[in-house]
Amino acid sequence: MKFRWMIAAAFAVAGLGLVSEATPVVAAAPCAAGTYGPSGMDPCTPASPGHFVPDAGADEQIECDAGRYQDLPGQTSCIDASQGFHVPAPGATEELPCLAPTYQDLVGSSSCKDAPAGSYVVDDEATEPTPCSPGTWQADTGQVSCDDVEPGFFTSISGASTQSPCPVGYFQDQPGQTLCIAAPAGHFVPDVEATESTPCAAGTWQAATGESACDPAAAGHYVPDSGADEQLQCDVGTHQDEAGQTSCKLAPAGTFVDSLGAEDPTPCPAGTYQTATGSTSCIDAEAGTYVPDAGSAVPGTDCPVGRYQDQTGQSSCELAPAGTFVDTPGADEPTPCAAGRYQELAESTECVDADAGTFVSGEGSAVPGTDCPAGRYQDETGQTSCKVAPAGSFVATPAATEPTPCAVGSYQTSTESTSCVDADPGTFVAGTGSAVPGTVCPVGEYQDLAGQAACKPAPAGGFVDVEGSRDFTPCPVGYHQPTQGQSGCIPAPAGGFVDVEGAPDFTPCPVGRYQPALAQSSCLLSPPGHFVALPGASEARPCIGGTYQPDPGAMTCRVVAIDFYSAGPGATEQTACDAGFTTNGTTGATACVAIVGPTITVPDDLIVRTDDSEGRVVEFAVSVTDDVDGAVVDCSAQSGDRFPIGDTVVSCQATDLSSTTSFASFTITVELVPRFATGVAPARLLETRSSSPTVDGEAQGLDRLPPGNQLRLQVAGRAGVDPDARAAIVNVTAIGPSSVGYITVHPCLDTAPTASSLNFSAGRTAGNEIIAELDDTGAICVFNSAETHLAIDVVGQVPQTSNYLPIGPARLTDTRSTGSTVDDIDVGGGPNPSGDTIVVPVVERAGVSTDARAVVINVTAVRPDTSGYATVHPCLDDTPLSASLNFEAGTTRGNEIIAELDDEGRLCVFTKGATHITVDVVGEFAGVSDFQAVSPARLLDSRPDGTTVDGHQQATGAIRAGQTLRVEARFFGAPEAPDGLVANVTAIRPLAVGFLTVWNCVGDPPLASSLNFGTGDIVGNDLIIDLDDGEFCVYASATTHITIDAVGYQTIAG
Structure with a gap:
């Protein structure tokens, strides 16, 4: 119905309209590929998953074969199973993975394959098996892993399904190996499948690898230990006549073996012997002995007294010839008579001394001594030569037994002389036996004759200024000499003169005259403005204020008149007072005073000190008074101004209401006083112990320093020390020394100097604060004579201006x-x-x-x-x-x-x-410096009976462990609040090992020690201490009494 509604909608868009939803508007069509329907026509259904429809017009769907699948509907084909997957049954909607230990290397498979022997599959969906790697094997199929080959076996290929046994001569002691190990040299493997090699037994050996048996040591050889890869030749001195032995036999006494690998020893030949066993040679009979028979095991027989033998291996001895002797048995040569002795007989046991006055110059003499020639002598017997007459003596005749000394006034510089020489003029010889020319007369003396025993002193008024003089020189004009025997003349003193040569005394200048210079021949008239009242004056005194003198050569000065003045000194005339000024009716005035005017009061000249090159702020007070109408004072500089280094004149003036002006001035002198040293916060620069750090992590944990060690330590540029510092103030501590020794700190000289900076005893920690000069790079070198740990703390520096x-x-x-x-x-x-x-x-x-x-x-x-x-x-x-x-x-x-x-x-x-x-x-x-040394003065003594220089800070009681004591740095002769203090701090009988830290009380005690001590010690250290408002602090890590002795202070005050 969805398809139909889509068509209806399309027609509506075209403007054709819809008649009725129930009325079809198109004819039935064949089903498309991927769908199917009755008779291959609508209605059509999409192929379901696991199925497919390859062509259009299908009336049914087709099931996917095994090995193929389809996971979507409406598809025209199925999908082959991928590698590593399989589809076991038809109609599958998905492919299934091959699970370990199976795999599939093909597509479209309906099953998976087991991993074959020699391989394995460990992961699902595998497309191929994995061959067993060399050293592993797998006898079964369908396995997820391979097995390591067992010890005694190996596999050298991939995909092994069996393991191979190690052959004889080879072994394998580890599982999973790809090859076997050849038996190493010195070992063997007699069986297959061996897991270890067997060492060759002592007495056998094997040089090759991969062998199944060992070889016995041959005769002349041995093998001392098991597992040998070679046989050893018997060493010289030994032999072996059997095979398969673990050692060699020593050559017996009387025989020797001199080659390697010997089977039998060789007997010693005649003329030699050997007392020891295991020898490589025989010993020749020593010189002085003989051996008559071969094969001897004892040394030769000594030659008797009077005979000798200088060859080895001999059977008899020789007679000592004339000129020699033999005084001991067993001599290997005759002894020649020593020089100075002789012997006329053969086969003697001693020689005869040459007589006194004679000599025998060489060894082996068979004749008596020769007489000494003239110029020589001999005072002993048995001598090899005659002694030459020494310088200062002579010998005039032959065969002398002693020389004759030169007489007084004569000498002889040469040896072997027959006479002496008179001393030259200008010299003298005071005693007998002189070996040097006459001693030159010293300055102040002379001698005009030869052969004399002494020199003459220069007379008064004369002098001798060179050695060896034959005459004296008169004193020149301007000089005199009142004493005999002088090397020079005395210049006429100031106030005197000498106007002739050779004068023993000078003449004082008369009154009215003077002489400021030495060595003058006359005196000077006193100039105008001056006078000389007494004889012998070295200067003319200027006329004082209120007097004057217009003439030269005066004995006194004149007094100025009323309303005149002379300011002096040295006035040559009197000056009239200006208008408005007077002397108030008095004579001898040095100045005229204003009739009316203000009075200015200024301070005396001031001298102050500073370490600032820019100068110093100075405060002062100036006031003015005027009895009539008042006045105001104005100065060229004001109190509180900064004054530069040097002299500054402050000029003040005041004018009253009557326009009368007064003037006054004073001078302020600012002296630049360089700082001896400046403090830095105490900090550790060197620490050889690994348990303690340094301030910057440098030079730490170096371990104990060996004896004779010298290390270089950079100081400048660390812990606030200036890069150009001249020296540093450091506390050097030796910690746990292994023996008695010392430390020398120096500026990295080529050789450590002969001086000690710190001495220490074995096991006793000791410290010393020192001022250490730095080298051009700002470093010091530290030499230690004995092994020790070492710590170095910096507490101050010496600047270049110090x-x-x-x-x-x-x-x-x-x-x-x-x-x-x-x-x-x-x-x-x-x-x-x-x-x-x-x-x-x-x-x-x-x-x-x-x-x-x-x-x-x-x-x-x-x-x-x-x-x-x-x-x-x-x-x-x-x-x-x-x-x-x-x-x-x-x-x-x-x-x-x-x-x-x-x-x-x-x-x-x-x-x-x-x-x-x-x-x-x-x-x-x-x-000039800010440091002032003083004679030592005790500031503090904590002991019950302790006393101090001023009774202050005495008997204060021991400082307790962990306690900090604040100390006043005041003592007689020091300013009220010095900037720094130099003091010797001593710990007395501490109750435990510990240390003191001394600092300026600012903040907590720093990580640095100023003094280390042991239980019961009395030990001190000289410290340079920075002060805070005239005070400093002492921290003690253990309870102890202390004393503090001041030896100097730093201050810029003034």
């Missing part, structure tokens, strides 16, 4: 006899007794300049006899109550400190307890 100059390090003092210093001074003085002081000269040694005010040194107590301490201080001071270094009996310990020098450039080391001492200098302070 007045601190690194030196060395170089050794200045070493009391040990085996020690050495940079200039071989102060060596080997022995241990310093308890209570004694060592004086150490410092300036002009190891490069220390003459204007050095303080030095950085490392002072070390070496193997002390008892426990005690050392105090370093300027030698001109009394020993202060402080400790620079604490030490224990037998333990070498050092500390780097900053030490003030006395006015003579020295420092002193006091020890309480006898000990050797070494002192190494590493730097100096010279010129």
Whole structure:
């Protein structure tokens, strides 16, 4: 009906109209392909799924054959089953997958195939089976997998349905293999299907692979162990006369074997012997012995006394010839008579000494000695030559037994002389036996005669300025000499003159005259404005303010009149007061005063210091007063302005209502004081232990450093240290050393210097804060003499502008006899007794300049006899109550400190307890600086009986584990609030192993140690401490008493 309605609708569209729905308007048509109906005509029905209608006009549908299907209605054909699928029955509406372990490689199939033997199918819808891979096999059909071949079998091809057995000589110990393994050399496989090879037994061997049996070792050979791939030849000294053996036999005593693979030993020939078994040769009878028979197993017989044998393997001995002797049995040669001895007889056992005054020059002499010639002598017997008369003596006759010394006034430089020479004029010989020409007369003396024993002194008024002079020289005009024996003349002093030659004294200038220069022949008149009141003046004194002098050569100055003035000094005339000014009726005025005017009050000249090259802000007060009508002051600079480095004159003026102006001025001097050092936040730069990090992850976890190791550590550019820093302040800690040793820190010199930066004992952690010079790349080198872990913390830096100059390090003092210093001074003085002081000269040694005010040194107590301490201080001071270094009996310990020098450039080391001492200098302070060294002063002592320099911070009690103590950095002689402090911090008898951390109280304690200690130790470290408002903090990881001794401070105040 749907088809008919569609036709009716089509007609309606064409405008033909509809007569009646029940009235057909077309005739019946044949059914189209894919449909069918009665008699092949309408009504038609679409072919149902599983069926098809191939042609039009069909009256029935056709069922799809097995192997084909159709899933849609109204189709003209069926679909072949795909590969991997099948259709088992007719009329199917879908294809079915082949299920593992089946497959189908064809289309249109009604069934699936089983996987054949040697293959498998593991997945559904398979289009082909998978062959078993080499090493696997499958005997059955229709399987989802293959089996690994068993040990002892193999398959080398794909698709195997059987496994192959390993042949003899081969084996396989693993399943699933593609081939068998040939029995390795030294092994065999006797049966098929073997899963392992059998090692050849000891005494047998096999060089080839894949063999089924082993070979026995041949005679002359052996196989000591099982599994051998070769037989070993019997070594020299052994033999073997049987086959299949595991070892060889030693050649018996009296025989030898000298070739490999020997079956039998060879007897030793006559003239030789062999006491040992297993020998490769026989031993010739030694020289001095003989062996008469062959096959001997004992050494030869010694030759008797008086006879010898110089050949080996001999049967008899020879007689010692004349000129020789043999004094012991078994001699291998006669001994020639030594030079200086002789022997006329043969077969002797000793020789005869040549008489005194004679000599025998060569060995083996058979005649007595020869007389010494003239010019030579011999005072001993049995000599090989005569002694030449030494310089300073002579021998005039032959056969002399001693030389004659040269007389006083004569000498002899040559040896073997028969006379002496008189000393020349200008020289002298003071004693007998002189071997050098006369000693030249020293400066200040002369000699005009020859052959003299002394020189003459230059007379007063004369001098001798060269050595070896034959005369003296009179002093020239302007010079004098009051003393005999002088090397020069004294210039006439300022205020005196000498106007003749050869003068013993000078003449003082008379009054009215003066002489400022030395060595003058006359005096000068005092100039106008000056006077000379006393004789011997070296300068003319200027007339003071209120006086004047218009004439030269004056003895006094004139007083200025009323209403006149001279400001002085050196006025040559008096000046009248200007209009409006007066001297108020007095004479001798230095200035006139305004009749009316304001008074300006300014400060005295100011001197301030700064480390800022841009200058400093300065505050000051200026005021003005006027008793009449008031005034206002105005200055060229104001309080609170920044003043540049150098001198700035501040000019002020004030004008009152009467227009009277007053003036005043003062000078502000700003001195640039370079910083000795600047602090950085304490940070770890080196840590060899793997358990602790460094600040930037560099130089960490290096493991223990071996003895004699030197490492290079970059410092500049890390942890806030400037790239161009001159030196760094670091705390060096040796952790768990394996033995006694030391650390030397230096600027990467070619060779580590003879100096120690840190000394340590076995197993004892030790630290020291040092100032380390950096090399051109900003690095330091660290040498360790013994194995140890090492940690290095940076706490500060020395900038390029600092007045601190690194030196060395170089050794200045070493009391040990085996020690050495940079200039071989102060060596080997022995241990310093308890209570004694060592004086150490410092300036002009190891490069220390003459204007050095303080030095950085490392002072070390070496193997002390008892426990005690050392105090370093300027030698001109009394020993202060402080400790620079604490030490224990037998333990070498050092500390780097900053030490003030006395006015003579020295420092002193006091020890309480006898000990050797070494002192190494590493730097100096010279010129203007923010650092000021002081004689050591105790700031804090926590012990119950402790005392300090000012009674403050004493007996405070031990600092507890985990406690932080705030310390005031004040002491006599220091400013109220210094910027930095240099102090020796000492831990005394801690209750446990631990450390102290010292910092400026800003934030929490940093990850760095300032001082490490062990239980019961007394140990200190010299620290450079950054301050916060004049205070610093000390953190303790374990309970301990502490002392703190100040040795200097940093400040820019002033």
